[in-house]
Amino acid sequence: MSSKIIQALPELIENNIISDEIAQNIKTYYAKNEVAGTSRLFTIFGILGATLIGLGIILIMAHNWDNFSRLTKVFLAFLPMIIGQIALGFSIYKNKSKTWKETSIVFLFFGVGACISLVSQIYNVSGDLESFLLVWIVLCVPLLYLTKSTSAIVLHLIFITYYAFEAGYGRTTTIPHLYFLLLLFPLPSYIKMIKDNVKSPAVNILHWLFPLSVIISLPVCIDRSEGVGFLMYILLFGILYNIGQLPFFKNKSLLKNGYRFLGSLGTIIVLMSLSFRSLWRHEFNNVHFDSLEFYCAVILFIIAGFTLYFSDKLKEGKSVNLFQYVFLIFSIIFMFGLFDDVLPTVLVNILLFTLGIMAIKIGTDSLSFGILNYGMLIITILIACRFFDTDLSFPVRGLLFILIGAGFFTANYIMLKKQKTKIKN
Structure with missing residues (x-):
């Protein structure tokens, strides 16, 4: 170009x-x-x-x-x-x-890992992969501060995520608390890069790696109450979305704003799975308020509240974005789900439909075809999901799909005309 x-x-x-x-x-x-x-x-x-x-x-x-x-x-x-x-x-x-x-x-990072493994093999030092990864990561922590290296942060995030996966997945007695401590070490350098407005593809990769690492590692905190796990994920996605709404990320494209993309998509996926009554019936009848995951949910709720406050305080304009408040709404729905399975199912379906409409409105106001079709897709998937737990006849289902397809075409056609009119003006 x-x-x-x-x-x-x-x-x-x-x-x-x-x-x-x-x-x-x-x-x-x-x-x-x-x-x-x-x-x-x-x-x-x-x-x-x-x-x-x-x-x-x-x-x-x-x-x-x-x-x-x-x-x-x-x-x-x-x-x-x-x-x-x-x-x-x-x-x-x-x-x-x-x-x-x-x-x-x-080179030094992998040299440290090779040294640990070879010395262990020479002197027949017993151990498992979990302890090996932990020692390797801790020994390489100083690399995060020697230079302003994005490679060190990338390697650190990848390997602590692997450590959390190896130490926590499939186990009920070991929770790798050290993962969350290790996650704090690269934050000062990362925050400084954001403040200095460093424009680099490697920094854009970090905007994806940080949220992905937490998303992948969060299940290690789920022990007894799997139903609370859904609440934890909604709270986490609320945190990510509101971080993506901060002034630094607000005007960035989705490729450079992993927080907003993963927060929005993750919220819709979790809510879509909870739009089925069977999950509320089977996963929310054994919630323990003295469990580790419930304490984690409380901490996540507090963090989500702070991120909402700052994203709302620093935003330009007074428009309301429902995606920022989903974690608050779902927290109330979650409390209903402890006593009933019908009401929360209905409320989640209403919430999903409203989010779809909101996405369509945001797409229309900003003349964004991507956001517009994202909202249409949310409503389409929601209707498709209801086909699995309703007794609608095939002609009615076919008619619904025709109407949805016509809606896609009409919405995009109107958007295209508005865009052409704006260009002419």
């Missing part, structure tokens, strides 16, 4: 649309962007190269491992970590480029 614009500059100057000075400023702007893009690409390939070199060293050592003495094995076990430390120290001391630092950190 930039090359086409630069090629069109002489014609624009000739027709007196822009001046020579403006044309030169445009060329300078795109030249800077091309340099930044090349630097980012070089960083990515540098990290990939460091990973491949590390794996290659490990494979070479593994091939000849049995022929080495114990002392040689220990030296080779520490060698990748030592090389990584020297490379990182050199890059910091000489203030090398970001590519140097990111590559060194990735």
Whole structure:
């Protein structure tokens, strides 16, 4: 796209649309962007190269491992970590480029993991994958603070999520509380990146990794009351959505705002599953108020309240977005569900239908085809779900689908006309 614009500059100057000075400023702007893009690409390939070199060293050592003495094995076990430390120290001391630092950190991170596993194998140290991951992660925590490295944060988030999955899934006696402590360590660097408005694809990836890590790891807190798990997820998605509504994220596209996307989609998925009466009948009859998950739900409710307050206080305009208040509404529905299964089912269906209408309204007001069709899709899926627990005849079902299809076409056609009118005006 930039090359086409630069090629069109002489014609624009000739027709007196822009001046020579403006044309030169445009060329300078795109030249800077091309340099930044090349630097980012070089960083990515540098990290990939460091990973491949590390794996290659490990494979070479593994091939000849049995022929080495114990002392040689220990030296080779520490060698990748030592090389990584020297490379990182050199890059910091000489203030090398970001590519140097990111590559060194990735190499050192995997060097630490290789060292731990090899030393354990040499001296026959017993242990499981859970303890191995925990030691590896804790030893690499200082990497989060040595440089402003996004690679260190990405690796940290991936491996603590893996640790939570390994330690907590399928177990009823072990809750990996350390996961939530480890999740706090990269937050200062991440928040600073947000405050400094760092524009980087790696930072955009972090906007997805942080919420995904918590979403994947939350089930480790569910022990006895699975019904409370639904409340926990609604509260978590409420937190994520309201974070996505903060001024920094508000005007970003969905690809750069994982909080709003995952918060909205997750809310709809959980509510859609709770639109069936059978879940209220079987999952909410054994709620324990003295359980770990209930205490977690209380903490999540408090955090959700704070995020709602700040997102509402800092937002521009007075328009009401129902998605921000879903966690409050569902908390009330949840209390009804402790005593009855019909009323909460009806209320959840009404809430879903209202959210669909709200999404259609937001899409129409902002002339966004994506949000408009998202709202239509919510209503369509809700109606389709009701086909499974109602006795409607096939002709009636067919007529409903025809009406829904016509609604999709009409809504998009009206939106298109409004968009064309706006462009003309």
